[in-house]
Amino acid sequence: MGMVGRRTVTSTAAAAALLLVGGGFVRAQSAKATRPAPTTDDVTLRLPAPSGPHRIGVTTLYLVDRSRRDxxxxxxxxxxxxxxxxxxxxVRGRPIAPQMTAGAAATFPHLDPLFHRELxxxxxxxxxxRTHAHTGAPAQPVRRPVLLYSPGGGDPRTLGTGLAEELASRGYVVVTIDHPGDGSEVEFPHARAGRAQVxxxxxxxDPRTDPKTFRTMVGTRIADTRFVLDQLAVLAxxxxxDALGRPLPEALGHALDLRRVGIYGHSAxxxxxxxxxxxxxxxxxxxxLEGFLDHAPEKPGQEGKLLPVAHYGVDRPLLLVGTDGFPQKQALEPSWSAMLAHPRGHTRRRQLSKATHGVFTDYAVFAPQLQAAGLMTxxxxxxxxxAIDPAVSVPMLRGEVHxxxxxHLPSH
Structure with missing residues (x-):
């Protein structure tokens, strides 16, 4: 539970009795105050440096699927x-990219403490x-495996920056995807009718208590990833x-090997x-990374119907990574056990000890920094x-995923 006396949340939360977190939900506390602009006294959090041999570039794609309604x-x-x-x-002459855009960063402290009350x-x-990636740097014109990243439910893609940078520094093209309307805040290049810029x-x-919402969430995310893959084929x-035709980094299309595609994601x-x-x-x-492989139960106390991947198995490699401290570990177990029971042996399982659900995101390094600054107990x-130290968790997670x-998809 958060220290509510020390914290305030925006009035936009007043209507929200429950808000989605990456894998669970927290009950929102409504209050009146709004957050002042950052001051020079505010803490700046730091991301861990990637350890691979390659310098990193980054760019943003605004993609519009006209075949689907939101x-x-x-x-x-x-x-x-x-x-x-x-x-x-x-990377010469190319600026270091911020982790979040200005609009997303301004919205973040109003929304994300509702998802993660510890913040x-x-x-x-x-x-x-700041990240360790340089905006718009020319790409190495070498075909590289492509990895897609889908964040936890309610989380923005930016909270997976540290792992994405590590994989890029080791020779992968990593595409982190936001799922708008699901993710806490998503900034677009412009506003449009019916939608603000952020x-x-x-x-x-909670989609786990509403089977229809959960199905829509997962189905939408899968359609988003399929669409992003289609657009990467256009780029290659x-x-x-890019829907606005914004300039792209030199040789970026030549860096994509779409015969070697992987995907990873946290929670949802x-x-x-x-x-x-x-x-x-x-x-x-x-x-x-600690995501359910079944549908939401139709009634409390029941088991959910297995997703097809867990029911039928899959003929390609799948890695399941969990924690010993995940509060919903017992509910997760039936679908993971079903996945592991398929006889062809394509699925492996790993566990991080002294850890819980947020360790798979940049909170793994942010939480200790917030604690050191007196902003988190x-x-x-x-x-x-x-309780796991980021000096242990960060290289461990990076090592498992890389x-x-x-x-299975070697980068050279």
Missing amino acids: PWEPLPVREVMASVFYPART PTTGVNWVAT RRTVFRG AGRNP GGTTAAQAMYEDRRIGAAVD AAERNSLIG SFFAR
Whole structure:
């Protein structure tokens, strides 16, 4: 539980009795105050440096699927934002990218402490956090395996920056995907009729207690990943898939080897990764970081119906990575056990000890920094990521995910 007396949340939360978290939900506390602009006294959080040999470039794609209507709000098309991290030929003269855009960073302290009550609502300058990637740097014109990343339910793609940079530094093109209307805040290049420039989540109930909402969430995410893969094929063919035609980094299309595609995701993103691989033959390997592999139960106390990937199994490699401290570990177990029981042996399982659900995101390093700054208690840090030290968890997670993809989708 958060220290509510020390915290405030925005009035936009007042209507939300429940809000989605990556794999669970928390009950929102409504209050009146709004957050002041960052000051020089606010803490700047730091991401860990990638350890691979390649310098990294990054660019953003604004993608519009005109064949789908948005499932969450009355919008006539489905819009997706994605970031592409890639090995750069040179980074000279290219600025370091921020982790979050200015609009997303301004919205973050109003929304994300509702999803993760351990987070402070003041005292952090979220826009100041820098990545290790250089905006628009020319890509190495070498065909590289492509990895897609789907974040946890209610989380933005930016919270997976550290792992994405690590994989890019080791020779992969990594495409992190936002699922607008689901993710807490998603900034677009512009506003449009019916949508602000920064789109906020619409979730007000737990999809694990609403089977229809859960199905829509997972189905939408899988369709988003399929669409992003289609647009990467456009890019690899030498055309620009950005809906505004914004310039792309030199040689980026030449860096994509779409014969070698993997996907990984956290929580609902892990569900997405496993089921997307089952449905899409273009995906050759997947990592599920503590995501359910069944539908939401029809009634409390029942087991959910297995997703097809868990019911039928899959003929490509799947890695399941969990924690010993996940509060919903017991509910997760039936679908993971079913997945592991398939006789062909394509699925492996690993576990992080002294850890819990948030350890798979950048909170693994942010929570200890917040604790050191007096903005998070030890109990809150343990609730969010567990007691594990980031000096242990970060290389362990990076090692598990990279070694899996290096084995099944080698980058050289």
